[in-house]
Amino acid sequence: VGLLRDLGYTHVRHYRGGLAGWRDAGNRVESRDGAPEPIVEPTPALGPHARRPPAAVRRPWGAVLLDLIERQSPARLFALWLSVILLSAGVYWLAGLSEHHGLRADGRRVETSLAGFATAVYFSFVTATSIGYGDVVPVGGVRALAIAEAVSGLLVFGALVAKFVSRRQDELVREIHRVTFEERLDRVQTNLHLVLSELQAIAAMCGDESVHLERVRARLESAALVFASELRAIHGLLYRPQWAAEETVLGAILASLAGSFGALADALACLPPSLARTPTLDGALRSSARLAREICGECVPRAYAPALTVWMDRISEMASRIG
Amino acid sequence: MTSATNSSIAEISREEITKRLDDPTLVIVDVLPAESYAAAHIPGARSLPLAEIEPHARELLSDRDADIAVYCAKFT
Numbered sequence: 001v002g003l004l005r006d007l008g009y010t011h012v013r014h015y016r017g018g019l020a021g022w023r024d025a026g027n028r029v030e031s032r033d034g035a036p037e038p039i040v041e042p043t044p045a046l047g048p049h050a051r052r053p054p055a056a057v058r059r060p061w062g063a064v065l066l067d068l069i070e071r072q073s074p075a076r077l078f079a080l081w082l083s084v085i086l087l088s089a090g091v092y093w094l095a096g097l098s099e100h101h102g103l104r105a106d107g108r109r110v111e112t113s114l115a116g117f118a119t120a121v122y123f124s125f126v127t128a129t130s131i132g133y134g135d136v137v138p139v140g141g142v143r144a145l146a147i148a149e150a151v152s153g154l155l156v157f158g159a160l161v162a163k164f165v166s167r168r169q170d171e172l173v174r175e176i177h178r179v180t181f182e183e184r185l186d187r188v189q190t191n192l193h194l195v196l197s198e199l200q201a202i203a204a205m206c207g208d209e210s211v212h213l214e215r216v217r218a219r220l221e222s223a224a225l226v227f228a229s230e231l232r233a234i235h236g237l238l239y240r241p242q243w244a245a246e247e248t249v250l251g252a253i254l255a256s257l258a259g260s261f262g263a264l265a266d267a268l269a270c271l272p273p274s275l276a277r278t279p280t281l282d283g284a285l286r287s288s289a290r291l292a293r294e295i296c297g298e299c300v301p302r303a304y305a306p307a308l309t310v311w312m313d314r315i316s317e318m319a320s321r322i323g
Numbered sequence: 324m325t326s327a328t329n330s331s332i333a334e335i336s337r338e339e340i341t342k343r344l345d346d347p348t349l350v351i352v353d354v355l356p357a358e359s360y361a362a363a364h365i366p367g368a369r370s371l372p373l374a375e376i377e378p379h380a381r382e383l384l385s386d387r388d389a390d391i392a393v394y395c396a397k398f399t
Contacts, residue, residue, distance in 0.1 A: 018396070
């Protein structure tokens with residue numbers, strides 16, 4: 001916001017909740033390609049109103065049918081399954097009015113009585129679940145219906161079962177993502193600590209006349225490269241709107257970032273400019289400075305930022321002096 | 324996480340954004356990186372990652388007096 005205002009925009013306002021707050025409130029989000037969102041999206045978007053990619057190519061009807069089934073909720077699938085069975089039962093029952101169609105039990109015609117309806121429902125369930133005891137058999141035209149019912153009943157029931165399985169799976173995948181995120185945060189913290197000690201060790205060698213400056217530079221170069229890649233990792237983690245880092249963790253990370261920038265500046269200060277002017281070091285410093293500026297932009301709590309911006313200014317100054 | 328340093332920045336509520344989603348006079352700006360924008364953004368938002376604000380703001384936001392709502396991830 002501040003940046004935009006500095007550029008002369010007058011009516012800039014900040015939506016503090018950010019993308020995470022927007023999602024938490026159950027609002028719709030868009031993605032560029034319009035594809036359904038990955039598992040991070042809470043279930044509503046997977047409901048019947050989910051946005052589908054525009055059908056640019058003609059898709060086979062089988063896929064369309066499967067998609068149609070896939071989009072239904074378990075309750076609706078179950079209702080569909082039940083209504084297929086009951087409707088078919090009604091047809092079997094009414095077919096009993098005719099001499100040549102309908103159901104036969106023990107070779108006798110099933111009447112269109114109440115007891116006959118119970119038999120028709122029973123037969124319908126036995127057929128739809130593909131049990132097929134064979135104590136009641138269809139005769140005439142309803143045979144075709146019995147086959148169709150068996151096929152569609154299995155299909156819908158299978159979709160229902162798959163739905164339950166995938167629901168559990170989605171939960172697991174989400175859990176895995178969360179754990180991975182936390183593990184990456186942990187690793188970043190550990191790595192940052194190592195980088196900090198390395199940089200401090202380099203800075204400590206500074207006044208030592210017996211140490212070869214070339215070797216100091218080599219160590220500094222590799223430390224700066226690792227540091228830059230850690231910054232990139234932090235940047236990536238912080239910009240993942242669906243997983244907000246805990247404030248204490250974030251504070252710890254930013255604090256060691258500040259420490260590392262300080263040590264890096266100290267280490268740089270003791271190298272003569274002629275030695276510090278290498279493309280590797282230069283690139284690492286420049287990308288560190290850029291990433292640090294982004295991390296410390298408006299997406300990081302202000303309370304942490306002031307301590308950091310001092311280091312940031314220092315490191316950008318350092319980088320510009322070298323570059 | 325509000326501190327005195329940024330209390331001068333005007334805020335916009337979610338309700339207002341929701342209400343004005345289809346209102347062309349409110350420009351919604353996503354300052355998250357392009358990958359994040361590609362994955363998900365508030366409907367109708369424009370992408371302007373932090374690093375590109377300075378060089379590209381003028382191309383994307385031609386009207387300086389336009390009503391602009393800026394959002395990022397959550398960290399505030």
